[in-house]
Amino acid sequence: MPSLIDIRRRIRSVKNTQQITKAMKMVSAAKLRRAQDRTISSRPYAGMLRKVLANVAAAASGDESAAENPLLARREERRILLVLVTGDKGLAGAFNTNLIKGAQRFLAEHNDAKVRLELIGRKGRDYFRKRGADITGDHVGLSAKARYEDVAAIARKAMAMFQNEEIDAVYLLFNEFKSVVSQNLTLSRVLPAELPEEATPVDYIYDDPPAEMLADLLPRYVEMEFYRALLESTAAEHAARMTAMDAASSNAADMIERLTLYMNRVRQASITKEIIEVVSGAAAAE
Secondary structure (H helix, E strand, O other), X not given: OOOHHHHHHHHHHHHHHHHHHHHHHHHHHHHHHHHHHHHXXXXXXXXXXXXXXXXXXXXXXXXXXXXXXXXXXXOOOOEEEEEEEOOOOOXXXXXXXXXXHHHHHHHHHOOOOEEEEXXXXXXXXXXXXXXXXXXXXXXXXXXXXXXXXXXXXXXHHHHHHHHOOOOOEEEEEEEEEEEOOEEEEEEEEEEOOOOOOOOOOOOOOOOOOHHHHHHHHHHHHHHHHHHHHHHHHHHHHHHHHHHHHHHHHXXXXXXXXXXXXXHHHHHHHHHHHHHHHHHHHHHHHO
16 A cells, blocks of 8 residues: 555656646647647638639630640559648647558558658658658748748649659648537648639629630649648648647646545545554553
C-alpha cells in the first residue's frame, strides 16, 4: 500500500498537469476564434471565384486555345504530387494521426504510380522523413501566420512542376473544419484543374478574350485552393486541440477525485490501526 506522502505527491502532479491542460484549452479557444473567422470569411470568396471561373470557361469553350491551357492538360497519373497539410504541434487528439493514415492509404492505393510528397507541417515532415519518403519540400510554421503569399509560393511550385510534366496530378490532403467537435478528412485534386460543366449564364462584358482571362484565373484558383486548405486545417487543428485538452482536464479532475478518496481511505485505515494498537496496549497493561 502506498504511503500518504506518495499519494499526495501523485495528486499534486495531476493538479499541475490539469493546470497545463486548462491553459492550453484557453489558448486554443482564443486562436480558434481568429482562425474560424478567417476560414469562414474565405469561403464566400472561394465560392465566387469558382463561379466566375466557370462562367469564363463557358464563354471560352468555343476557343481552341482555352483547351490548350497547360493547367487543364489531362495525362495518365503515373507521377503524382500529394500535398499533405498537418500540424506543427501535437496534443490535438487524432488530428495528425488521421492525416498521416490518410496519406499512407493514398500511397497504398497508388502504389503503381510514383507519389511525391510536399509536406506542410512539422508532424507530417518528421513522420515521412524518418521513413525515407520521396519529399519534394517541407514547410514548417505556416499555420501560425497563414499568409497567402507563403502558400501561393507552394502552389506556384506545384503548377510549375505540372506544366513541365514532372508530375501528372496534384492532390491536397487536409482536415476541413466543420465544427468544434468535427473535422472532415478531405482529399481533393487541384491539378489538372476541373472546370464545372454547368455554369449559370452571366452576360459579362469582356475587355480581353475569355481564353486569356481563363489563363489568368486558373493560377489564382489553384493558389486559393492551397490557401483555403491551410486555413481550414489551422481552424480544425485548434478545434481538435481545444477538445482534446478539455477531455484531458476532465480526466484529470476524475483522477484527482479518485486519488483523494483513496488517500482518505488509507489515512482512515492508518488511524484505525493506531487506535487498535493503543487499545490493545491498554488492555494488555490491565
